[in-house]
Amino acid sequence: MAIITAKAVEKTHKSGVHALKGVNLELDAGQRLSLLGPNGAGKSTLVRILTGLSRRDGGVLEVNGLDPSSHPRSLQEQIGVVLQEDCLDPLSTPKSLLFFQCQLFGMGKGQARHRAQERLHDFGLQAHQEKKVGHLSGGLRRRLHCALALLHAPTILFLDEPSVGLDPESRQDLWTSLDQVLQSMGTALILTTHSMEEAQHSTQDVVLLVDGQVGYKGSIQSFLQGAQGLEQRYLDWMNEWKECNT
Amino acid sequence: MRPAFTFLFRGIRQLFHSPWSLLMGLGTSIFFLVVYQAGMGGIDYLKAFEGLDYMTFLYPLGLLSLAMGTASGAGPSLASDIESGYFQRLFLSPLPRWLFGFGPILADGLGTLLASLLLLGLGVLFGLSFHFGLSSLLGLLALSSLWGLFLSGLSGTVMLLSRDAGGARAVTSLAFPLVFLTETFLPREMIRSSWLLVVSRFNPLTPMMRAMRFLLGGMGEARQVILAFALMVPMALVSVLLACWAAHRLES
Numbered sequence: 134m135a136i137i138t139a140k141a142v143e144k145t146h147k148s149g150v151h152a153l154k155g156v157n158l159e160l161d162a163g164q165r166l167s168l169l170g171p172n173g174a175g176k177s178t179l180v181r182i183l184t185g186l187s188r189r190d191g192g193v194l195e196v197n198g199l200d201p202s203s204h205p206r207s208l209q210e211q212i213g214v215v216l217q218e219d220c221l222d223p224l225s226t227p228k229s230l231l232f233f234q235c236q237l238f239g240m241g242k243g244q245a246r247h248r249a250q251e252r253l254h255d256f257g258l259q260a261h262q263e264k265k266v267g268h269l270s271g272g273l274r275r276r277l278h279c280a281l282a283l284l285h286a287p288t289i290l291f292l293d294e295p296s297v298g299l300d301p302e303s304r305q306d307l308w309t310s311l312d313q314v315l316q317s318m319g320t321a322l323i324l325t326t327h328s329m330e331e332a333q334h335s336t337q338d339v340v341l342l343v344d345g346q347v348g349y350k351g352s353i354q355s356f357l358q359g360a361q362g363l364e365q366r367y368l369d370w371m372n373e374w375k376e377c378n379t
Numbered sequence: 380m381r382p383a384f385t386f387l388f389r390g391i392r393q394l395f396h397s398p399w400s401l402l403m404g405l406g407t408s409i410f411f412l413v414v415y416q417a418g419m420g421g422i423d424y425l426k427a428f429e430g431l432d433y434m435t436f437l438y439p440l441g442l443l444s445l446a447m448g449t450a451s452g453a454g455p456s457l458a459s460d461i462e463s464g465y466f467q468r469l470f471l472s473p474l475p476r477w478l479f480g481f482g483p484i485l486a487d488g489l490g491t492l493l494a495s496l497l498l499l500g501l502g503v504l505f506g507l508s509f510h511f512g513l514s515s516l517l518g519l520l521a522l523s524s525l526w527g528l529f530l531s532g533l534s535g536t537v538m539l540l541s542r543d544a545g546g547a548r549a550v551t552s553l554a555f556p557l558v559f560l561t562e563t564f565l566p567r568e569m570i571r572s573s574w575l576l577v578v579s580r581f582n583p584l585t586p587m588m589r590a591m592r593f594l595l596g597g598m599g600e601a602r603q604v605i606l607a608f609a610l611m612v613p614m615a616l617v618s619v620l621l622a623c624w625a626a627h628r629l630e631s
Contacts, residue, residue: 236382239382
């Protein structure tokens with residue numbers, strides 16, 4: 134059953150850039166999908182619209198049965214979002230940020246304390262829980278972002294380039310934690326990334342967004358068409374697409 | 380309701396965690412009071428002061444300039460949340476967006492109230508008295524808090540619309556001259572400059588100063604208090620509503 138249905142979604146930025154040109158997308162419960170495409174393809178714009186952070190200009194959209202534009206608050210109770218930007222309060226500690234976030238989601242003090250500890254443990258942040266966020270490494274901050282996004286056990290997690298700027302070890306640690314938590318909660322995933330390795334490892338399906346349009350959607354397996362790796366297949370596909378569109 | 384209170388309480392907690400704007404406002408006010416009292420305190424024997432000692436006459440300046448510090452940048456929480464980007468994370472919570480404007484401004488209002496109480500308490504130690512007792516104290520606190528809310532709401536609105544904490548501080552700085560373009564240091568009868576007389580007539584802080592002097596020392600007429608509230612309540616209300624509107628219409 135589809136938990137995200139997007140039909141002909143349009144978005145034009147104030148600058149005049151036509152970022153999304155009739156995007157169609159579906160996501161089933163528990164499905165893991167990568168949103169790939171070059172810079173400026175409209176991936177982040179689509180994620181912002183799906184999460185209610187931006188408004189679409191046209192088309193029909195339902196996320197968990199809700200229109201993000203008209204029910205942004207109810208939607209936030211059901212989704213988790215990790216944005217590209219490092220949007221954390223540098224003066225707080227991971228423990229206090231998680232506790233506060235739990236309370237914003239309506240949890241009582243006891244439950245908030247318990248849930249915060251749970252996520253600190255899930256993402257290996259226990260040893261750093263009392264440090265100021267501003268003093269944490271990039272890897273730990275990304276883990277904290279993920280912990281915050283998954284605090285309220287959402288049905289869908291949106292990850293917008295979660296491991297950008299991370300060294301391979303930090304990236305692996307992040308994904309180990311994420312995989313475990315997502316699996317235990319049965320959370321669906323929409324991942325935007327430039328790392329083909331990450332996409333291939335973490336998701337089964339792929340949507341290629343090029344110039345604000347869906348160029349391809351299907352399983353990664355069928356997209357690969359026998360190619361050795363996703364990166365090479367992606368580059369070949371992009372070249373084919375450019376040839377067809379020039 | 381509980382998440383909303385949690386958010387409001389965070390603004391108040393941050394006020395105490397980083398009390399610099401509060402202390403700066405208090406320091407500036409005390410500086411003004413001490414310096415001007417030292418320089419001009421000897422003229423309060425003149426008839427125009429209606430028997431009020433100069434420190435009491437000057438105290439409204441202290442109370443009004445206090446809000447400039449405590450309400451600068453619509454409070455530490457909004458400014459730091461915008462600068463750090465944490466504001467975006469707050470957007471991903473199920474709270475109504477207008478609350479992101481209202482919360483920090485309410486915390487500012489409370490900050491101004493607290494700082495005013497401290498300043499008045501300090502004044503009492505140095506001989507300040509309240510002509511109508513508790514009513515005077517409450518009236519003074521209400522007026523200075525409304526002024527603080529007005530400034531905070533205005534700078535919060537600019538900050539939310541521009542996403543720039545610096546721009547909001549500029550708004551507070553632009554309001555600063557208003558404190559001096561009125562009967563700040565002398566009663567109206569003693570002001571000789573015709574342009575200042577004209578400007579002060581239209582300055583919303585003129586009835587505020589008069590009302591405060593009436594509450595402190597019984598100088599002037601009671602209707603000044605009504606006028607000050609009639610002016611300041613809608614000004615503060617509109618300013619706070621503007622900030623709530625700015626937060627509500629924000630896209631992350």
